[in-house]
Amino acid sequence: MTTTLDYPFPDLPALGAAVQLVPGLAWLRMPLPFALDHINLWLLDDGAEGEVAAVDTGFCSDVIKDAWKSALAGRRLTRSVCTHGHPDHLGLAKWLESEFGAPLWITQGEYLLAQLLVAQAGPFTTATMIAFFARHGLDAERLAALEMRGNSYGVGVPHLPATYRRIFPGDTLRVGQHDWRVIIGYGHAPEHAALYCPDLGVLISGDMLLPRISTNVPVVSTCPDDNPLQQFLDSIDRFLELPDDTLVLPSHGRPFRGIKERVRQLHEHHENRCAALIAPCREPRTAAELIPVLFERDIPDPHQVMFAMGEAIAHLNLLQHRSQLRRIDEAGLTRYVVN
Helix, strand or coil: CCCCCCCCCCCCCCCCCCEEEEEEEEEEEEEECCCCCCCEEEEEECCCCCCCEECCCCCCCCHHHHHHHHHCCCCEEEEEEEECCCCHHHHHHHHHHHHHCCCEEEEHHHHHHHHHHHHHCCCCHHHHHHHHHHCCCCHHHHHHHHHHHHHHHHHHHHHHHHHHEECCCCCEECCCCEEEEEEEEEECCEEEEEEECCCEEEEEECCCCCCCCCCCCCCCCCCCCHHHHHHHHHHHHHHHHHCCEEEEEEECCCCCCCCCHHHHHHHHHHHHHHHHHHCCCCEEECHHHHHHHCCCCCCHHHHHHHHHHHHHHHHHHHHCCCCCEEEEEEEEEEEEECC
């Protein structure tokens, strides 16, 4: 087993430039307006010469639209295969369909949730999220910042295709000369699709396996008792079935080899974070009070607060499911305490 991660491609692609990694597969790197400032997208040869399929689309912005036009000069885009519905992955699916005629391929769970979030339908609203975080102890100032930020999902994904091609768990997608097996993962998103090609020895891992940062794993307001962290850990264990020399293409960070070591690191990381929460919870604590414990810093930025709150609750729910903590709901607040 590889005990350190290997990064075989040290040079990053320039904006709008497609860099070939293996025959028939190219790497695009697009900017993001967040602390996590980039996303990796992938072009797969798909049929006749000059025909390519995209894996993920990028955030909706004019800069990325221009970069796509540059990257696709002289090529025909056959389809957009989206790993999941977060704005940096799905944001330009409608535009790529309108501009280049590329239909969207995605799992049903991701497509339907995206439609609900864009429409702010039923409980899938910013207001519901804010009320959920308030119950978990988030202070008035940071709640106000989230309210002022509004429906940030709709900024990154202003429109969606009216139709899509549904991807199922275990599907084999034929793209050009190669077969890609769909590996569904949970915890980060409802129905995240990673793609594995045994012929090329490549895993397009999306956000399920990142080399340097840990994937955000949140509890969301519409499923408050969920245990997404356990779902995530169980999901990444499925990657252990793949050869350890598989080239992993993550959505953030550089391509790497060393699946087994990275899965081990992530298990260790989350176990350490869970262990760190036990001592403070000898007295009842809210998730908001535990953010500095979990992340070892305060987090004022609204975008990062959203991630931090969801992930703090995920760790606490995991400990509750393990019967190490119990939840107390009283006086409009949710707290956790050692059993």
